[in-house]
Amino acid sequence: MNRPVKARGGRCPRDAERDSCPMQCRYNHFVSPQGLVIDSWDLKCLDCGIRETIAYRSDELEEGAQPTRCPFCEQDGFVTGTNPCCKSE
Numbered sequence: 001m002n003r004p005v006k007a008r009g010g011r012c013p014r015d016a017e018r019d020s021c022p023m024q025c026r027y028n029h030f031v032s033p034q035g036l037v038i039d040s041w042d043l044k045c046l047d048c049g050i051r052e053t054i055a056y057r058s059d060e061l062e063e064g065a066q067p068t069r070c071p072f073c074e075q076d077g078f079v080t081g082t083n084p085c086c087k088s089e
Helices: none
Strands: 023-031 037-045 051-057
Touching: none
Parallel strands: none
Antiparallel strands: 023 037, 037 051
């Protein structure tokens, strides 16, 4: 799998002249005892260090949302706690 190369919006938020960022993603999946499901993505650039967390709650899911799909590479089917951008995991 290829690592995504651009920050959200296509530009590095710390340096507007930069056209790529080596992004790294970590997928997490939580289920509460009450049945609430939370899928989250922890995203960061390995160079500039910018971080973002995107989370989806099953009780607030918008139509068309795909919480298990990576917001950068758009691949799906990851195991919780994995880093799909890192080949060693």
